[in-house]
Amino acid sequence: DGGITQSPKYLFRKEGQNVTLSCEQNLNHDAMYWYRQDPGQGLRLIYYSQIVNDFQKGDIAEGYSVSREKKESFPLTVTSAQKNPTAFYLCASKPQGSGNTIYFGEGSWLTVV
């Protein structure tokens, strides 16, 4: 099956703990993205990566970190510095090119208590 796999789907963590969300794609897409969505809100870009070993901050990168060691993988770490980490996190990917659509994973719900 081709697609984007995010795990875990639901995650509970205590305040002050770091947590890493996994995102794997087998679509051979070059670009990968992480978005945050709060209830009833739009999508805000956290980080994105155009190629392996390179990534850029999005609009709300503070308190988050990423790595892109492999083309297929783009994990997101939510650090204890993120003040309000409870949210729905969406990973996405797209092939190179200005007109190509973006494909989303099913998302990960993170709740910090």
Place this chain on the structure above:
Amino acid sequence: GQQVMQIPQYQHVQEGEDFTTYCNSSTTLSNIQWYKQRPGGHPVFLIQLVKSGEVKKQKRLTFQFGEAKKNSSLHITATQTTDVGTYFCAGPNTGFQKLVFGTGTRLLVSP
């Protein structure tokens, strides 16, 4: 920075009524894409518009790209309960590295 706004934020209609959401970008777009997110789900691509003034239809959905390529609209004729969800427009940033998503319009359809 580049901003993409959508109105209305929320609309509640009776099944069978029409619905329209409008998307406005602060900059000219090379293309615009529309996505639908069902409650509890992830955004799914609906369509892409590229040409100035372009109109595309998918069954009861009509998509339009403005002449100036700065605005777009999605019109649903005779809504059904399956149309429930949030509709997002999105356009590439100037450098084409990322998509800038609109604020979204949440549609609720009552039977």
